[in-house]
Amino acid sequence: MKRLLLSILVPLALTGCGDKKDSNKGPVGDVDAGKLIAEKNCKGCHGMDGGGTAPGIPHLAAQRASYLLASIAEYKxxxxxxxxxxxxxxxxxxxxxxxxxxxYASLPPVPVVPAKDTQHSSPYQEGKALAEPCAKCHGEDGNSKTPGTPTLAGQQPHYLVTAIEEYHQGDRKSATMASAGGSNKMNLEKLAWYYASQTPAQRTAPSFGDPAAGEPTTAMCGGCHGPKGVSTDAATPSLAGQDAKYLVNSMNSYKKSRQNWGMQRYIAGLTEKDIENIAAFYSIQKPQSAEALPSSVKELTDKCNRCHDAGDNPAMVVPKMNGQDRDYLVMSLRAYRDGKRQSSMMHNMSFAYSNAMIESIATWYSSQPPEKH
Ligand code: HEC
Ligand code: HEC
Ligand code: HEC
Ligand code: HEC
Incomplete structure (x- = not known):
């Protein structure tokens, strides 16, 4: 909300305070007067070229003025x-x-040193290693073949973390799951990302239930679980392609012990026959993974650039990152990931990034030639 307000207020302020230039491209203040302040207060760390006098200090040169104003407001x-x-x-x-x-915004960008290191690690690598002990039940790639054991491949990542925590806390009862995955939240997120990015397998119809009879009963489920059981909400599980026996068990568990007021209400009125039909219907729907697996840092940063290249859109207060100081990028991405710097947009993006992944991203951005003004 705050962010939204800021992004609306900044451009308003720009036009409202008597600056001669009316577009967001013009200076937001007096460059010469600002130079004197920089000499006095900022030079020691940010230099007069806006380049940062030591690793870990962000470059301010050629940064968007709207973002610099917003970040100073956040320090204040x-x-x-x-x-x-x-x-x-x-x-x-x-x-x-x-x-x-x-x-600082008026200065030309700091020249970059092109990096040779284009190596990167997949964000899912560490999750894959952590998933080894799960494979004997949930399948190598999260596609379970055991009736009653859910498929995890392609599942929504936030939901997976919640589900595991519910077993740990005893809100969901399962002896095998009571401590699976351990208590380190970062590890759970890595596991969740690994599974979310796997391709779920298409299933054949189960020996029970009638998918055609189940379909009309699911009309009220689609609003949350997606029309054919492919959820687009990170906290709501996909049901498409899930093991039918597991679906029956989980629906029944809401009638007994599993806590979720929403789901309990939707399941309460269903008969055992309805439940079997619904399970049969969802199990044969075409599943889809929640996360597309980027195969390179470039592919990942293309997603980042949807916001970070939002250039002159005055409603988007985002920093430019090409040519930014590498150490600073590492520190700020870790800060978002670890909840030490608040931004709902950035936390969702950097959720569960391994340190290795963050370093690859930072190397990539710091070696990109900065955009011109
Ligand atoms: C003692 C060293 C030091 C001085 C002096 C200093 N800065 Fe900084 N500045 C930093 C560091 C370090 C950071 C990164 C802090 C963080 O991680 O949030 C930073 C961050 C910033 C940012 C946020 C940039 C971004 O990309 O998010 C702005 C804007 C900024 N400084 C402006 C200024 C201005 C203007 C002055 C002078 C009035 C100034 N700073 C003086 C060290 C300094
Ligand atoms: C011994 C077999 C076994 C092992 C090992 C195991 N699980 Fe499970 N898991 C199950 C069963 C059975 C269920 C279903 C329990 C229920 O009905 O609630 C389950 C449920 C889950 C769920 C809930 C899925 C959903 O759709 O709600 C998640 C998430 C999960 N397991 C993750 C893991 C992870 C991660 C590991 C490894 C760290 C793991 N499991 C290890 C058997 C196992
Ligand atoms: C208001 C949104 C909403 C509606 C409507 C809804 N669900 Fe859910 N459903 C959820 C959420 C959120 C969860 C995860 C809750 C939890 O953590 O236990 C869930 C969980 C489930 C699960 C457990 C999946 C698993 O992997 O363990 C099943 C099965 C399910 N829903 C079936 C249905 C069916 C069938 C309907 C329609 C009759 C329905 N839901 C309607 C939100 C909804
Ligand atoms: C939905 C839009 C959006 C996406 C997508 C996005 N970002 Fe951001 N990013 C922002 C916003 C807004 C800020 C400023 C937040 C703040 O003030 O803390 C930001 C800030 C940052 C910063 C801090 C820079 C500085 O100068 O302090 C870094 C680093 C960053 N993003 C990296 C990334 C990476 C890497 C990705 C892709 C994996 C990404 N972002 C994807 C919107 C986005």
């Missing part, structure tokens, strides 16, 4: 923590902030 409000910046910007007037931002 304590949403991003950095003691020196909080003190310094806390003492600056709104106009001084705009001037120093105008100065």
């Amino acid at each position: 409000e304590g949403k991003r923590t950095h003691a020196a910046l909080k003190d310094m910007t806390g003492q600056m007037s709104e106009a001084e902030v705009r001037n120093v931002v105008a100065f």
Whole structure:
């Protein structure tokens, strides 16, 4: 909400405060006055070229002014923590902030050193290793062949984490699952991402239930689970292609012990026959994985760039990243992942990235030639 407000307010402020330039491309303040402030307060760390005087300090040169203003506001409000910046910007007037931002944004981008290291690791590699002990029940790639044991391949990742935690807490009862996966949340997220990216197998109809009779009963399920059981919501499980016996068990468990007020209400009125028909219907629907597996860092960063290249869209307050300091990128991605820097958009993106993956992304961006103004 805050983010939305900011992104609306910043462009409004730009047009509202008497600046001569009306587009978001013009300076947001007085570049010459900003230069004096930079000399006095920022030079020691950010340099006069905006390049950062040590690894780990972000480049400010040629950054979008809207993003620089938003990030300074976050230091002021304590949403991003950095003691020196909080003190310094806390003492600056709104106009001084705009001037120093105008100065840094006006500088030409810092030249990059092209990297030779194009190596990368898959974000799913560590999850795959963690999934080894699960394979004997859930299948090598998460496609289970044992009736009563759910398929995990292609399942929504947030749901998988919740499900495992529910077993650990005893909200869902299963002796085999009571401590599976261990208690490290990061490891659970890595497991979830690995499974989410696997391709679920198409199934043959089970020996019980009538899929055609089940279909009409599922009309009220599609709003959450997707029209044919392929969920697009990270917290709601896909049902398409799931093991039919497991579906029957799980629906019945909502009638008894499994807690979820929404699901309990939807299942309460169903007969045993309805449940079998529904399970038969969903089990033969075409499954789809929740996460497409990027095969290279480039493919992954193409997704990032949908937002980060949103260029001149004044409603998007996003930083440019090409040519940014590598160590700074590593630190900021870890901060989002570990919940130390708040941004709902960025947390969802960096959820469960291994350190190796984060380093590959940082290497890639830091070696990309920065965009011109
Ligand atoms: C003592 C060193 C130091 C000084 C002095 C300093 N900065 Fe920084 N600045 C940093 C570091 C380190 C970060 C990254 C902090 C973090 O991880 O959030 C940063 C981050 C920023 C950011 C966020 C950039 C981004 O990409 O998110 C802005 C904007 C910024 N500084 C502006 C300024 C301005 C303007 C001044 C002078 C008024 C200034 N800084 C003075 C060290 C400094
Ligand atoms: C000994 C066999 C066995 C092993 C090993 C095992 N599981 Fe399970 N798992 C099951 C069974 C059986 C269920 C269904 C229990 C129920 O009906 O609630 C299940 C359920 C689950 C679910 C719930 C799926 C859903 O759709 O709600 C998840 C997630 C899961 N397991 C993940 C894992 C992970 C991750 C591992 C390895 C770290 C693992 N399991 C190891 C047998 C096993
Ligand atoms: C309001 C949204 C909503 C509706 C409508 C809904 N569900 Fe669900 N369903 C969920 C959520 C959320 C979960 C996961 C809850 C949990 O963690 O136990 C779930 C879980 C399930 C599961 C367990 C899957 C697994 O992997 O363990 C089954 C089976 C299921 N729903 C079937 C149905 C059927 C059949 C209907 C229609 C009769 C239905 N649902 C309607 C939201 C909904
Ligand atoms: C849905 C839009 C969106 C997507 C997709 C997205 N980002 Fe971001 N990103 C943002 C926003 C908004 C911010 C600024 C948040 C803040 O102020 O903390 C941000 C901030 C960042 C920062 C901090 C930079 C700085 O100067 O402080 C890094 C690093 C980053 N994103 C990397 C990535 C990577 C890597 C990906 C792809 C894996 C990605 N982002 C995908 C919207 C997005």
